[in-house]
Amino acid sequence: MGILFVKLIFTYLSVFNAIIFVCCGISNETDRLALLAIKAQIKEDPYGVMSSWNESMHFCMWQGVTCSQRHHQRVTSLMLRGQNLVGSLSPNIGNLSFLRSLQLQNNSFSHEIPPEIGRLRRLQVLSLEYNLFTGLIPYNISYCSNLTYMSFGHNKLVGEIPPEIGSLSKLQTFVLQSNNLTGEIPPSLGNLSSLQVLAAYGNNLMGSIPSSLGQLKKLAFLSIGINNLSGTIPPSIYNLSALQAFHILYNQIHGTLPSDLGQTLPNLQVINIAHNQFTGSIPLSISNATSFKTFHLGYNKLTGQVPNLQKLRDLEYFNIQSNHLGTGKDDDLSFLSDLTNATELIWLLIPENNFAGALPASISNLSTKLDRFWLYRNQIGGGIPVGMGNLINLESLAMSSNRFTGGIPTDIGKLSKLVELDISTNELSGSILPSLGNLTSLSRLFLQINNLQGIIPSSLGEFQRLQTLDLSYNNLSGAIPPQVLGLSSLSIYLNLSANRFTGSLPTEVGKLKSLGELDISDNMLTGELPSSLDGCESLEVLHLQGNFFQGPIPSSLKALRAIRDLDISRNNFSGEIPQFFEGFIFLRNLNISFNDFLGVVPIDGVFKNATWISIVGNIRLCGGVADLQLPKCKTQKGGSSHSLKLIVCLVLGLALLGISMVCSYFFLCSSRKKRKEVSRTTLENPVLQVSYSTLLKATDGFSSANLIGVGSFGSIYKGVLDDDDGKTDHQLVAVKVFNLLRPGASKSFVAECEALRNIRHRNLVKIITACSSVDFHGNDFKALVYEFMENGSLEEWLHPPGDIEESRDHAPNNLNVLQRLDIAIHVASALDYLHNDCETPIVHCDLKPSNVLLDNELTGRVSDFGLARFLPQLSETDASANQTSSIGVRGTVGYVPPEYGMGSEVSISGDVYSFGILLLEMFTGKRPTDDMFSANLNLHTYVKMAFPDRIRKIADSQVLQEGVDETLKEECLSSIFRIGIACSAESPTDRLKNINDVVSELRSIRKSQR
CATH class of the missing domain: 1.10.510.10 (Transferase(Phosphotransferase) domain 1)
Structure with missing residues (x-):
């Protein structure tokens, strides 16, 4: 009986509440309609979030929607973060009057933020970061007086920060970073008494930092870097005792740091004032700032000595590069010993200052977590301390442009994770230690401009990841090890110039297929250039000057199609200037002076412009362009030369006829095998089918005169297509011939065919057809034929x-x-x-x-x-x-x-x-x-x-x-x-x-x- 009575009471109350809400016009139907309006503005929904927003279930069960049981199932939270939604935010969002949390971050919402959000008086969390919102920040968001979290970061918002936001007394986090906001920081933000996080970096804010921000006693994170702020830091900022992170990098702020910085900001963990115009010294009081984890003062104009750092035990990143620190005295680097207490140190960067003296031996006791140690461009002298091998996680060690003496410590070879080692431009002596070959992770090695002696140890051939090697301007001698020239990983440059290397250039040089620059100038190398140089197909710079090379230039060099700077001067080369130099379309500096070349100077290609070439010291040259002022070439007379040419042509003709008869058999056999492949790999609907012989004819035998470009997987020739069947009449084309000896070239051909099979657009290059066949020697041949672009x-x-x-x-x-x-x-x-x-x-x-x-x-x-x-x-x-x-x-x-x-x-x-x-x-x-x-x-x-x-x-x-x-x-x-x-x-x-x-x-x- 009692239970029945309770049920009757609850039923009565439910009916009574329903009557009250109906009579008063209060209904959750408004919320349902608002949600449907929001859905209507979604143009793309890759994860199908909106599929649940339908009439088959109550809207409180729709994905991302949360309702309150206390207020008759009114929407209190809309959470659609990270769903890759595309569209705009409907103004009907303002009808969700019970909404407390709106989280739409990590989507692609665009257009303006609807000002109707200002009607959401109960809203506490507004998260719109990582979208494409444009326009202004609505000023009436200030009506959402219960906001505690508001983020507009990483959008495309413009205009100024509304000063009305200063009225949000409950706001704890305010994020504006990475937009296009302009104007000044409103002083009214100083009224946000609950604010703990203010992030506005990566905008176009200007003016000075308002002193009113010093009123934010709870502020723990202040990030206003990467703007156009100027002036000085208001003294009130330095009284924010709760401040833990202070970022103002990349502005034009000047002034000095207060002497009591370490006392007034006792909780500061991160300070980053890099890329500004600060002057004066680093305050002595930072020795008491025991909470520091990141200390970045780089790229300013600071002077004086670095204070005691012994108490900074939690320090992880220390960067004071590019200032005027140091006095040029022996005790400049004493602070490095202090940092041995920082057991979490990851970066230690002190380059481009005025530090002098010797490195303390105690650096061997620095944190084993140290990843980057830079001290280049100072005045540091003495030897490199033994014990560097203890820094087992070091990846970058840069000590160049100092005054280091003595040898390279053997234990540097223990730094197995080292990616970059730069100890160039010093006064180091001794030999290159074989133990350096243990640095198998090394990508960049710079030892140039020292006094190193002896040979290059063959152990350097173990550098399977090395991209750059510079040993120039030392006193190294002996032969160049084939193991070093066989490092196929070298792709940026190899510089061995200005040493005393002897012997010939090893044939292994041909393994440097990806190398961009090779400089072996000013040595004592002899012999002829190896024909294997044709393997260096990516070379853009080749300097061989100042050696004792002799003989003619090998025809294999014509494979160096990417060359733009070629210097072979001051050698003993002889013979005629190769005609294929004319075909190097990128060549703009050719120095062949002081050799023994003879005969006619070409007039095409690089030879068109006398300022691009140097030929002095070759007294038997003639012809060329008028600016070279060379004597005219004498025409040979008599019939003997004509007879000789006739005989040579006849012999060559018969030889080619014999070869072609033998090869034709193999060609016919191979072509049968390839016929099915041709039909498969050519484009689906080609305008015409072309053969190898057609393309050979179109490009004049793939003549260097028709070469218009060289790519990763082949060469591109200009051609005139005139099909044997008469289907085309002198069509100007570009023929991309794939170098099938290059790994991946065949896959690249297939990929390009697949991509271009069915796509057509006025802004895509038009493909005419493809050819997958065999050449006259039975070798695979693949090419694509494009419309020529004038x-x-x-x-x-x-x-x-x-x-x-x-x-x-x-x-x-x-x-x-x-x-x-x-x-x-x-x-x-x-x-x-x-x-x-x-x-x-x-x-x-x-x-x-x-x-x-x-x-x-x-x-x-x-x-x-x-x-x-x-x-x-x-x-x-x-x-x-x-x-x-x-x-x-x-x-x-x-x-x-x-x-x-x-x-x-x-x-x-x-x-x-x-x-x-x-x-x-x-x-x-x-x-x-x-x-x-x-x-x-x-x-x-x-x-x-x-x-x-x-x-x-x-x-x-x-x-x-x-x-x-x-x-x-x-x-x-x-x-x-x-x-x-x-x-x-x-x-x-x-x-x-x-x-x-x-x-x-x-x-x-x-x-x-x-």
């Missing part, structure tokens, strides 16, 4: 190697701002098609200027799909792809996104990164591999640091000289650089998500310039 590649226009064909309509490097913008739109449109409009999304994987071709109207066409990948196939082919080194390469250095280097799979985001770098290069004129860029500076950060106030300083001078109205031009450049920065962010999550948005923005910029 204006070559974008690379040639941005970085002209010299004279470009006079037939072109425009001068090189003279693309104005609008022409460059048009080409950028063309490239982005091509990527948009590949990513979003193909049946299977395609990732290009190798976007760079040399792979963007220009037709006669300067329309950009994306080319070279040899590394392209189909997204659905990634999981199936990734493992096998990585097994082949050539196909495992996912692009070109400088344009490859960082995550690829860490093993991540290729992705659409990777192409977006490459496009961002390409865009920045087009409008700055600087390659991402420019010498000015180092570990601390790349093209992305170079532009970001100058954005937006100094963009004229970094823009290509040609862009600034001509084009549109100056005001419009600056607005145009600002918008373009903003897009380039957003696309080329280091982290994929920070980048623009879809190239389609880039196309839309670029077209809007172009429209505004008309």
